[in-house]
Amino acid sequence: MNLILICLLCGMYGALAKDKKGKYSVPILDVKSRQLVLDTNQTLLLSCRGRWELTWAFPSGLAKDEVRVQESRCGSNSHQYCSGLTVSSTQFQHTGLFRCRYRHRTQKQTSVYVYVTDSQQPFVDHPGMSPDVLYMKQKTPLVIPCRVTHPNFTTTLIKFPNRSLSPDHRSIVWNSKQGFTIRAPTLYYVGFFHCETINEGVTHKSRKYFVHRPVSNIMEVYLNSSAVQALKGERLVLNCTAIGELNTRVNFTWDYPGKSNNTGSTFKRLLKHRTHMLFYSILTIPKLQRSDRGLYTCRVTSGRNAKQQKVNVTVYDRPFIRLKPRHGSVMEVQAGQKSYRISPKLRAFPAPEVIWLKDGMLAAEQCSRYHMDGSSLVIRDVAEEDAGKYAVLVLIQEHGLYQNLTLTLVVNVSPQIGEKAVSLQDSGSVPRGSRQAHHCTSHGVPPPHIQWLWHPCPSKGLPAAPRA
Structure with missing residues (x-):
């Protein structure tokens, strides 16, 4: 008995599985053609049958109150669902795709395209409608949807003001159910378009379409300073500049310490160049306080793209000068050195004036080898005469x-013996017991120590050891 029950259940499951994978895996329409052509004011009747509950989707130009739907159970033992759709008086704007699909499995559907022909209105979107905005994306086909109400209408694409573009079946393709498809659109296709067709000697125009290319390429973002130092009570102005591709639009967001207290105000500006767009956002804080010190961030966004720049702002209570030696007050250098930098530790705000003196006179006027680099004094080709007293004077006059x-x-100078510069001659033989005087002149910094060495005559061809 159990075996018979199992066989019956297996048979029922097999029948259900066959039904799901077979005839009613998707709903079935009662029309065999993929498209229908009707005249205006005709009645459209469509019937659909399926395994589960059904629903309809129809063109946007057809209002719900213009459609009547009747649902019922049908088939042997009422195992199927049937649905009938009726449009009593068809109009040109009803042209489009009618789809029958399962209510809870909408991807399972069957469709038919219906043309409702009107010789006086060949386009589904008529010229009295407001312009439609079409967004062009890079490397994505652009569709200008000037659909027609009959599959045999011949149509031309017109770019404002009066440039005709005919389909070539390669870059521009025409389809009466979709309109014109530009397969690889460029910036040329930005602007106003409409379609035209001639029917019985009369030229008819479609609705206007404005093609816009949204761009979100932020090339660079700059701040007018990498670091800011200011006095309490002064005015702070930060300029954030963004460079974007043509047609780019950006948003600026500032983050800074006083944002929650509304201490700052912003101003935006846009400039268009031939090859790019410039955007400015200027943040102004009229009177700085100590609480305004910290990190300021300018964030620029366009679509999903974002870039930012940061600057640290330091606020001082009062002007100041802090000056001290870097490695003590006495410095040593070797004569002949290519360059030497005298560089004390200096911190000051606002930026001070720096004057260098050597032995009480302006250093730069004493020697062409002296020059200033920032607050440092640089000496090129160091010589003995560069030794002396150097004074640095730092001023904030205002x-x-x-x-x-x-x-x-x-300035240390290597020791030198003056007699080396003169060629020495053999003094020849002198009488035994006579007195001879020898001179050694030397110079160096610090003063050198002189030591005399005696080399006696060699004995029997052997060199003698020197004696002091």
Whole structure:
């Protein structure tokens, strides 16, 4: 008995599985053609049968109250679902795709395209409709949807003001159910378009379409400073500049310490160049406080793209000068060195004026080998005469601040013997017991120590050891 029951269940499951994978895996329409051509004011009747509950999707130009749907159970033992759709008086705007699909499995569907022909209105989107905006994406085909109400209408694409574009079946393709497809659109296709067709000697126009290419390519973002130092009470102005591709639009967002207190205000500006767009956002804080110090971030977004720049703002309570030696007040350098930099530790705000003196006179006027690099004094080709007293004077005149520092430079000179510069001649033989005087002149910094060495005459061809 159990075996018979199992066989019956297996048979029922096999029948259900066959039904699901067979005739009713998708709903079935009662029309064999993939398209229908009707005249206006005709009645459209469509019937659909399927395994599960059914629903309809129809063109947007057909209002719900213009459609009547009747549902019923049908088939042997009422195992199927049937649905009938009726449109009593068809109009040209009803042209489009009618789809019958399962209510809970909408991907399972069957469709038929219906043309409702009107000789006075060949386009589904008529010229009285407001312009439609079409967005063009890079490397994506562009469809200009000037669909027609009969499959045999011949149509031309017109670019404003009066440029005709005919389908070539390669770059521009015409389809009466879709319109014109530009397979690889470029910037040329940005602008206004409409379609035209001639029927019985009369030219008819479609709705206008505006093709816009949204661009979100942010090329660079700059801030007008990499670091900012300011005094309390001063005005802060930060300029954030973004460079984008043509047709790019960007949004600016500022993050800074005083944002929650609304201490700053922003101003935006746009400039268009031949090859790119420039966007400016200017953040202004009229009167800086100590609480305004910190990190300022300018963030630029366009679509999913984003770039940002940051700047650190330091706010001082008052102007100041801090000056001290870097490695003590006495410095040493070797004569002949290619260059030497005298560089004390200096911090000051606002930026001070720096003057260098050597032995009480302007250093740069004493020697062409002296030049300033920032707050440092650089000496090229160091010589003995460069030794002396160097003084640096730091001034902030508008605030009446100054500070000076005196440093001593010692120039070491390698010892030299003056007689080496003169060719020595053999003094010849001298009488035994006579008195001879020899001179050695030397110079160096610090002063050199002189030591005399005696080399006695060789004995029997052997060199003698020197004696002091």
